[in-house]
Amino acid sequence: MPVPSHAYTEHIASHEVICHECDLLVQVPRLEEGEQALCPRCGNSLMLLPKAPLQRPLVYALTSLIMLLCANVLPFLAINAKGMANSMNLYQAASVLFSEDYRLLSIAIYLCMQLLPACCLLLVSYLYYGFLRGRVVPGATTVTRWLFRLLPWTMAEVFMVAVLVSLIKIASLADIFIGAGFWCFCLFSVMYIKSMVHLDRAWIWSRIAGPMPSVGLLLQGKEGLSQGVTLCHGCHGIIDIQSERCPRCQHKVHPRTPHSIEYCFALLITACILYLPANLLPIMVTESLGQTHYSTILGGVVLLWNMGSYPIALVIFIASVLVPITKILALFWLCYTVYRQDGHHRRGRTRLYRLTEFIGRWSMVDVFVVAVLAALIRMGKLMSIYPGTAAVAFAGVVVVTMIAAMLFDPRLIWDAAQPHKDTRRDL
Known part of the structure; x- marks a missing residue:
């Protein structure tokens, strides 16, 4: 039968x-x-x-790893301006910044756009290989813990958008040649996203530890x-609630995130301090025919608008100006309403928190754009682009606001309407 x-x-x-x-x-x-x-x-x-659920994450993860390898070994982008040509490989988006003494920024970019996504894909492949074979692989608990710790910091799709923005920025200045590595990275980004959206934390842990x-x-x-x-x-x-650690994954247990509001406020104030130099100082320095031009974030938006690249100007303005300000103000407001124990519009405030947590990483677009342009446009006296001091400050704004959103405990929004004895002790 x-x-x-x-x-x-x-x-x-x-x-x-x-x-x-x-x-x-x-x-x-x-x-x-x-x-x-x-x-x-x-x-x-x-x-x-x-x-x-057993097959797709593994297939997508292995496909992504293959595409990432191809993207690194194949030509990525090349330009030709007035008879002078230059090309870049994928890894040079970070290595050029390292050679310009922006070592910390270079490492952060390489981690977010390539190394951390690759690590997550390897961890997924290792776990799901065991699932398909009907067994739990050695070290599965440690692998799963690290997988979900690293996931929020992977930004392969953000880097892909930054590359597209960079191409539009330089389209009027030089002839652009797109290599096979670029298309491999596009496929890598798509497969990576499809692999990660198929992951469910509770389902994975139930298969590992019951x-x-x-x-x-x-x-x-x-x-x-x-x-x-x-x-x-x-x-x-x-x-x-009295347990100190989870018996299944050994994660430290808190009824609410300890000192959530205090930490969030402190990080938001830090983000505000960093936001000033990020917008006032130049984020990109252009040397052309013996002249040096300094470009701020808003200056780049205005330049793109005047060039007629209205959609790209809007993307940069939203990602680099509107999103950071909105996220900082939204988190300040959420912290304030929790502090006041405001019980109104709890569902709406939870949705606002969910939105701020999602959009924060997209502000890295402008930093990635500077990295791509600095690696690609290296033509000596004719034209060369270098990162500005604001790139470091702006990357700091993005990182700090992301940590602030992670430390904010949205359950406090709902506790405000019905406070419990045990709730306030961990704030």
Whole structure:
């Protein structure tokens, strides 16, 4: 007798979870492949089971690694201006900055656009190779912990957008030749995104270490903190509030992120201090025919607008000016409303936090653009481009605001309306 096709499909049995954004205890029904469970109160994604969850991440990850290797060994970009030509490989986007004594910025760019994505892909391939073979690979717990620690700092798709912006910027100055390495990097970015969106933290941990130990009878639709339980941010399991570490992943447990508001305020003030030199100092220095031109972020936006590149000017303005300011102001406001224990518009404020956490990394576009132009336009006295001091300050703004968003605990938004005894002790 033939086996039904559905016997080969994955599923997740019905179980209880705690929303990591509003602390609501939810009973998730049985999930089939391609289904997702959302929190009924704040709309946050609780669990995802993509189609072919065992095969697709591995296929996409291996394809991405192959494309990344090809992107590094094949020609990436080349230009020709008035008979003078220059070319660049992918790794030179960071190495040129290193040779110009911007070593810290160079390392950060290389990590975000290439090394960290490659590490995440290798970790995914290692884990899912074991899943397909029906076993847990050695060191799976350590591998999974590092995978989800590194993921927020990977910016392959941001670098891809920066390359496109750079090409439009120099299209009127020189003839551009796009190498095979560029198209390989495009495929790498697409496959990388597809690989990472198929990952679900809770599903991976359940396959590695099984279900969480029972913590007793819990009431659905009530906050976890009020029932003496909390969420493990390492594996998304439900843990007794008195536990110091998660029994499944050994992640340190806190009912709420310790000193969340204080740390967030301090980092936002740091971001404001860095934002001034990032916009007042030149982010790019251009030497052309013996003359030196200094370009600030706003100056570059105005130049692109005057050149008629309206869409690119808007992209740079939104990513490099509007997004950092909006994110800083939004996080300040969220911290203030939590401090005031404001119980209004909790769902809207949670969505605002979710948006600020997502868009923050895209501000790195301008820094990546400077790196690409500095590596590509090296033509001696005819024209050469160098990074400016503002590039370091602006990268600092992006990093600091990203850390601030990570340290802000969105569950405090919901605690403000119904404060508990145990909530304020960890602020």
